[in-house]
Amino acid sequence: MDMKICQSCGMPMQEEQYGSNKDGSRNDTYCCYCYKDGEFAQNCTMEEMADFCAPFEVEGGRSKTIEEAKEGLMAYFPTLLRWKEKQDA
Numbered sequence: 001m002d003m004k005i006c007q008s009c010g011m012p013m014q015e016e017q018y019g020s021n022k023d024g025s026r027n028d029t030y031c032c033y034c035y036k037d038g039e040f041a042q043n044c045t046m047e048e049m050a051d052f053c054a055p056f057e058v059e060g061g062r063s064k065t066i067e068e069a070k071e072g073l074m075a076y077f078p079t080l081l082r083w084k085e086k087q088d089a
């Protein structure tokens, strides 16, 4: 099975967590929390997304503190499609 990573929040997606396009078809680039009906669910900045995701990193044991988690995410997010485009602008 090849695991897709949401290109907005970096979450590994299960089949049922895929986002959806405007026509209701499946969008496997983004997860259902980030992308729904052809639009991003939250119009947030990369930093806001890192703030939002950091507690989950700590919870999942990938980081020890929120600060450490956020730092890691801020380094990781620019490799994802959603933030990559903005970086170039």
Ligand SMILES: [Zn+2]
Pocket: 006, 007, 008, 009, 010, 011, 030, 031, 032, 033, 034, 035
């Ligand atoms: Zn996502």
